Amino acid sequence: MEKNPTMLFVVAAALTNEVGEILLQKRPEGRQMAGLWEFPGGKVESGESPESALVRELKEELGIDVAGPDLIPLTFASAQNGDRYMVLLLYRCTSWQGQPTALESPELCWLKPADMHALPMPPADEPLVHFLENWP
Ligand SMILES: Nc1nc2c([nH]c(=O)n2[C@@H]2O[C@H](COP(=O)(O)OP(=O)(O)OP(=O)(O)O)[C@@H](O)[C@H]2O)c(=O)[nH]1
Numbered sequence: 001m002e003k004n005p006t007m008l009f010v011v012a013a014a015l016t017n018e019v020g021e022i023l024l025q026k027r028p029e030g031r032q033m034a035g036l037w038e039f040p041g042g043k044v045e046s047g048e049s050p051e052s053a054l055v056r057e058l059k060e061e062l063g064i065d066v067a068g069p070d071l072i073p074l075t076f077a078s079a080q081n082g083d084r085y086m087v088l089l090l091y092r093c094t095s096w097q098g099q100p101t102a103l104e105s106p107e108l109c110w111l112k113p114a115d116m117h118a119l120p121m122p123p124a125d126e127p128l129v130h131f132l133e134n135w136p
Contacts, residue, residue: 006084006085007084007085008043008081008084008086008087009043009044009050009087009089010041010042010043010081010086010088010089011041011042011044011050011051011053011088011089011091012038012039012040012054012089012090012091012128013041013066013071013090013091013092013093014074014091014092014093014128014132015040015058015062015064015093015096015100016093017094017110021110021111021112022039022110022111022113022132023039023040023062023100023108023109023110024037024038024039024108024110024111024116024121025037025038025039025040025061025062025102025104025105025107025108026038026105026106026107026108028104028105028106029106032082033122035120036120036121036122037109037116037119037121038121038122038125039125039128040057040058040061041054041057041061042057042060042061050089051071052068054066054071054091055067055068058093058096060103060104061103061104061105062100062101063098063099063100063103064096064097064099065097065098066093066095066096067095070093070094070095070096071093072091072092072093073089073090073091074090074092074132075090075127075128076088076089076090077090077124077126077127077128079123079124086124088124088125090131113132113135116129116132117129
């Protein structure tokens with residue numbers, strides 16, 4: 001029997017600029033959790049490593065090039081997501097090529113973690129924001 005057939009792996013990036021702000025993007029209309037602000041990223045596809053999935057998602061969503069070794073594992077969250085259980089892996093990234101552009105999202109913003117509480121975000125992100133607030 002297949003192990004964990006209902007587990008969903010999602011990878012996301014805390015892209016951090018030189019003043020400690022982190023990039024969030026707004027989820028587009030017509031998708032699950034539309035209008036909520038999230039860390040860029042997405043689902044790990046079959047056969048992908050989490051890091052290669054995140055490199056792919058950052059290119060698709062923001063048009064930036066990230067090298068796998070520049071993705072530093074930070075923390076994770078777990079939550080129910082529809083009919084599956086989701087594990088959301090958050091990576092830190094301070095180095096990339098290109099200017100982040102909203103290619104799949106209506107809006108981007110750079111925010112300090114303490115200011116993220118003012119925005120509606122998916123419930124699974126709450127512990128991630130808390131972690132980032134207390135990050136050195
Ligand atoms: N990228 C991202 N997804 C998150 C976050 N928090 C959170 O609960 N999610 C959930 O994780 C799932 C990610 O799926 P997605 O729809 O963005 O994935 P994807 O880009 O691969 O899209 P696709 O499934 O349409 O191909 C969504 O259910 C989303 O709501 C977050 O901070 N960032």
